Amino acid sequence: xxxxxxxRLGSPPYVYRLARTLTPWFAWPAALLIVAGLYGGLVLxxxxxxxxxxxxxxxxxxxxxxxxxxxxTSMGIAAAxxxxxxxxxxxxVAASCAxxxxxFTVAALATGSLFxxxxxxxxxxxxxxxxxxxxxxFLYLGxxxxxxxxxxxxxxxxxxxxxxxxxxxxxxxxxxxVIWWNSLHQAPSLLRLGRPTIYTASMLVxxxxxxxxxxxxxxxxxxxxxRGEVLRRERAAxxxxxxxxx
Amino acid sequence: MNALTHFLAMGGYxxxxxxxxxxxxxxxxxxxxxxxxxIARARSEARRRIAMREEWIVEETQx
Numbered sequence: 001x002x003x004x005x006x007x008r009l010g011s012p013p014y015v016y017r018l019a020r021t022l023t024p025w026f027a028w029p030a031a032l033l034i035v036a037g038l039y040g041g042l043v044l045x046x047x048x049x050x051x052x053x054x055x056x057x058x059x060x061x062x063x064x065x066x067x068x069x070x071x072x073t074s075m076g077i078a079a080a081x082x083x084x085x086x087x088x089x090x091x092x093v094a095a096s097c098a099x100x101x102x103x104f105t106v107a108a109l110a111t112g113s114l115f116x117x118x119x120x121x122x123x124x125x126x127x128x129x130x131x132x133x134x135x136x137x138f139l140y141l142g143x144x145x146x147x148x149x150x151x152x153x154x155x156x157x158x159x160x161x162x163x164x165x166x167x168x169x170x171x172x173x174x175x176x177x178v179i180w181w182n183s184l185h186q187a188p189s190l191l192r193l194g195r196p197t198i199y200t201a202s203m204l205v206x207x208x209x210x211x212x213x214x215x216x217x218x219x220x221x222x223x224x225x226x227r228g229e230v231l232r233r234e235r236a237a238x239x240x241x242x243x244x245x246x
Numbered sequence: 247m248n249a250l251t252h253f254l255a256m257g258g259y260x261x262x263x264x265x266x267x268x269x270x271x272x273x274x275x276x277x278x279x280x281x282x283x284x285i286a287r288a289r290s291e292a293r294r295r296i297a298m299r300e301e302w303i304v305e306e307t308q309x
Contacts, residue, residue, distance in 0.1 A: 042253075043253075047257060052257040052258070052259065053256040053257030053258075053259050053263070054256070054257070054259035054262065054263065056256065056259075056263060057259075057262065057263055057266045060266055060267055060270040061266065063270075064270055064273070099277075099280065100277055103273045103276065103277060104273060106273070107269055107270050107273040110266075110269045111266045111269060111270060114262045114263075114265055114266045114269075115262065115266065117262055118259060118262050217274065221277045221278060221281050224278075224281035224282065224284075224285060225280075225281045225284055227285055227288075228281065228284030228285040228287070228288045229284070229288075231285070231288035231289060231292055232284075232287075232288040232291065232292075235288070235291055235292040235295050236295060240292050240296070241296050244289060244292060244293060244296075
């Protein structure tokens, strides 16, 4: 197998151009999927037999919560690749993930809180799922804070990468917390073997549309941030003048 | 009750459900805005650097 594609991904000008070309290919399908998911979730899906119309909050709560841990995992992997292969672009990917992930963790906590009030009778509970998700937010904030504490980009990359990798421990804790401990939070709706809690296609399909749409949306925003991040790091490089002209 | 008010009432969950959607889409659009701002700032910073360097080259050749 040829590894040239991997080496090309280490080249900032190549990545800058690739990111620009790919962004609309993720952004437009994302917009279509999210609009379809919203229509399916808010209009077509029937009310839940227990939670009534309140259950429709899952169409934003599940995608935001899923993004919060998926983005952290992507950030940890990118940081590890950057550390192992000394790949600047991988560090730029990790740095680009952090603010997006942090904002979706806030959204997951806020939507969960609004979901919890009518269903559990409380906005907040120190339950394992909620606590580990809050820890995830602090990991993102710690990562961003650590990066901004260094003037030198390389030192910032290395120190923050270690934090990102160590923090990966929290990801399985968030995911399995509802299975390992008898918690207030309900069990997974989708990733449960044999018996998903969502039965009907009219409830399930919009959720899958939203999850897939939010994933593509994340890639599009990540590619945009990556362009800014690469340009910021490479502002003194000779390819930048050419790239700015086109 | 007409169809729209029925829809907006969300079976009594409106005061929790709509803020949920509002927060999520605020985050969605804020991320697009932040990413665009990051690119714009990086571009203007790079342009400033290029202009500075070219000015410096001109001064060096004149001296």
